[in-house]
Amino acid sequence: MSLPSYPDPSYPGQPTAGPDPYAAQGPAPTNGFAVAALVLGIIACLSFWTVVGGLLLGLLAIVFGIIAALRTRQGRAPRRVMAIVGAAFGALGLIGSAVVLVLAISVLDSQEFKNFEDCLNRASGQAAENRCTDDFIDDLGN
Numbered sequence: 804m805s806l807p808s809y810p811d812p813s814y815p816g817q818p819t820a821g822p823d824p825y826a827a828q829g830p831a832p833t834n835g836f837a838v839a840a841l842v843l844g845i846i847a848c849l850s851f852w853t854v855v856g857g858l859l860l861g862l863l864a865i866v867f868g869i870i871a872a873l874r875t876r877q878g879r880a881p882r883r884v885m886a887i888v889g890a891a892f893g894a895l896g897l898i899g900s901a902v903v904l905v906l907a908i909s910v911l912d913s914q915e916f917k918n919f920e921d922c923l924n925r926a927s928g929q930a931a932e933n934r935c936t937d938d939f940i941d942d943l944g945n
Contacts, residue, residue, distance in 0.1 A: 834880035836871035840864050840889025847896025857900020864893025915942040 868890025
């Protein structure tokens with residue numbers, strides 16, 4: 804009895820023709836602009852009370868979100884929802900920072916603040932400065 808020199812074609816372990824299902828897949832496509840928009844948007848929302856945090860980072864998040872959304876529309880990158888959410892968070896941070904800035908300017912430009920500055924300039928000690936601060940807070944409340 805002689806053994807054949809080639810494997811039996813009915814052997815189940817033989818590879819079949821066509822694409823190899825175990826071949827290594829390439830890395831999944833990413834969208835760095837979408838990730839950057841989301842991170843910057845979250846930071847802008849958390850630090851909207853600062854000019855740099857709210858205005859600058861919010862604006863960057865909006866720009867990166869728009870770029871990322873355009874890239875996804877063209878089919879060059881995934882994560883469209885992440886880009887939109889990042890831009891939305893950036894817009895919220897930008898709006899919140901703008902509101903804080905307007906309120907701060909209106910308080911600093913008010914007559915109450917000018918009276919507070921005059922009171923502090925005339926104050927001769929810590930107790931007088933504390934009284935000026937208390938009067939200023941009361942004036943703002945009225």
